[in-house]
Amino acid sequence: MNKALDGKVALVTGGGRGIGAAVALRLAEEGADVALTFQQNQQRADDVVEQIKAAGRRAMAVRADSSDPAEVVDAVDRVAGELGRLDILVNNAGAFLLGPLEQLSLEEFDQTVAVNVRAPFVTSQAAVRHMSSGGRIINIGSNMAERAVFPGFSLYAMSKTALIGLTKALGRELGGRAITVNLVNPGPTDTESNPADGPNADTINGFTALGRYATPTDVAAAVAFLASPGARYITGSTVNVDGGFTI
């Protein structure tokens, strides 16, 4: 049976665990061959690759620190070279550095901007050199860009808000090439960086309309739709997958 993403090649940054792993697996289920980057956890990334291969798709994992532009560009070129093309880029890897304004360091500022803002820019720049008509860029932002409910999120919220502008501007710029660019803003999602049984989970659940955390697969479903041919007329948009956190 034909699948929506048959013949496509996707790259997911930070695809070894959490939301990125769920996205990688879902895109493969939809028929894509999938590459993923990781920073430290090679074993986790290899496990995702094995699952994708077991499902009959090609897959590869590349170590690439998103804060290093040269590593990111090398990873994109390697993926396009080894898998033969690049159709879908998911900018998922994120830095989550929190703290009171007066205690945050310039190093933390630079790291946050490097991973959450510069990397999506540089990775998109490298990826579009390989993309043709029908290409997809999907950025992973955050509900915190729209509603800052807790203190300590200045760097994170600032960086994720930048993705709204990047998404709109690239959507405008790449529209003539039939490449779409969209932003998925997850709400609280059960991963190692924000476990659904963490100390603030009850408070966080109360901020949502649905009263619960998302699973990573909830976010992956939205990404898969935006990557599909059916989403070809959606660009520059923000899709909130936040259980009503921002309403």
Ligand SMILES: NC(=O)c1ccc[n+]([C@@H]2O[C@H](COP(=O)([O-])OP(=O)(O)OC[C@H]3O[C@@H](n4cnc5c(N)ncnc54)[C@H](OP(=O)(O)O)[C@@H]3O)[C@@H](O)[C@H]2O)c1
């Ligand atoms: N979980 C939530 O509640 C939530 C809510 C809103 C938005 N988000 C966003 O969703 C995205 C994924 O979050 P998550 O919760 O799934 O995170 P996670 O479980 O902590 O996983 C992070 C993934 O990103 C990779 N990564 C981190 N820093 C990297 C770097 N500098 N270079 C390359 N890869 C890097 C990690 O690789 P290693 O395994 O090698 O360390 C890992 O695969 C992030 O952009 C985050 O801001 C999450």
